[in-house]
Amino acid sequence: MTPLYMAFLGGGLLCLIGQLIMDLTKANITPGHILVGYISIGAVLSGLGLYQPLVDAVGAGATIPLSGFGHLLVQGTLKAVESKGLLGAFSGGVEAAAAGITCAIVFGYVAAVLFNPRD
């Protein structure tokens, strides 16, 4: 089990990098850009085999940031490619991330139905 402080440090550092990207660049970096950037970079690092060591070290500190979601998609894909070949390249990612994606959409929809933006 990953100790709590490692998750804290890992997650904190990944968020700190995002903050520095927002504060130090001139361009209009929106939360959307940050999310897209993190999922893409996480997926690429995972493909290069560089993300798994981070997950081993800091646990949720690396899986909870959105880069961890990219890692999950890639690892699912790679595993499915081993068992199913070409088909796995298209099915593995979503299979691995199915719970997260479905939760996000369903909870998102339900929250939107139940709550109103401020008035």
Next chain:
Amino acid sequence: MPGFKKKGSQTVVFEKAPVITSWASIVGPKEGEGPWGQEFDSVLGDYLYGEDTWEKAEKKMLREAVKLSLDKRNLQVDDAEIILAGDLLNQTVSSNYAARELARPFLGLYGACSTMAEALLVGAMLVDGNFFNRLVSATCSHHYAASRQYRFPTEQGTQPTPSTQWTATAAGAVVLEWAGVGPRITAGTIGKVIDMGQSDAADMGSAMAPAAADTLKTHLNDLERLPDYYDLIITGDLARVGMAIAEQLFIRDGLSPKPNYSDCGVLLYDEKQDVDAGGCGCGCSAAMLCGPLLKKMQKGEINKMLLVATGALMSPTMAFQGESIPGIAHAIAIEN
């Protein structure tokens, strides 16, 4: 050749000087808590104003401000021969739908946050040109309606920067007449669209400041006036960042409007109100004008005022296409 009323390159001088006989302002809760809360005609208790959406609330604010401005002079809606209005929303829906309910002849305008000055400028020309005897110029903005169109959904956790401005929830309406008692619009300067390549969506002040400086310089040159001709020169919604930049631009142009220079965006809120650089939106200059400023003119505390309302002509579509944000500013001189 007829005697044209244009003077210099961009300025018009009104011969009969249309009279501002009445005015009204309606503001949202946050504006009501600000330093000028007592000066507005009506402060809303919430952002929906009894409607079910923010856009409809904005429309109602505009409609009620128009009615109130006429009512304060014991006039009916039908006494307004024409209504000139605009707002920030796509297709200027607040104005169109308010005009549907007011059922008066209507010209819709768009000048982003400079719309109040644009509506007064066009209105004054229509009255001074003997086309109409009495009309209403009005505008409005709503923080949350504008926010979701131009920025992010309200519940999204985004971090403001020190240059971010708060769109005012406010509406202002002015009754302009050929004759009557009140401050007069004596001149106006139609501004050029000026773009100095600013593209930070969280910094409208820097996008608009060059337009404000250009219009002010042109106005003073056209009329051969010095800044101290006016008791108050007030820009629309440059807010703290834009105002600081504009002051530098004024100095570059050889003008020193201080100490009689200020900005509606800086004045509308208290610094403690968590609005970062200050206020913006059509309603910002409209509420300041139709609240404290015209009241001060009525009392004689200000006798000659130049309002340089500024607008950032920003479009999310054009921003995605890599375009910068053009700015515009129109000036109107109001004198007792």
Next chain:
Amino acid sequence: MNVDAKQMKKIEMQEYQNLVDQIKPKPDILKNSVWAFMVGGLICGFAQVLVNYLLSLGMSRTDAGSAVSCIMIFLAAFFTGIGVYDELGKRAGAGSIVPITGFANAIVASAMEFKREGYIFGVGARIFSVAGPTLVFGFAVAVVVGLIKVFLSS
């Protein structure tokens, strides 16, 4: 515009940019960084507590990961709904954007905002305004990585 005028305009714009850079206040990087680090760290630390608890119940590592993601997404959706998450985001910046809770916040905020335009083309369509691009890039990279693996192993 002729070449000279264009050049002049460019110089003028550069000079203006310099003026803006000089006057425009910079974000408080130290304060923002501390906030982002602390909030991001706490969110991940809390998730780790949940993971460790589920592991101690004998759940597999993969399942525990999925379950914790779901819990975090649920919590973010809830706190967005009651109007707390955006207040946190004002201070925490990337600290509340980068974790998966930020992804959930973006989904709920866009969906909720367009409820007044109806449940199909309001909520249903806008729910993907931020989630859509994010998933597109995640899927695209994953498929490319998968295809490279297929190619290398054949």
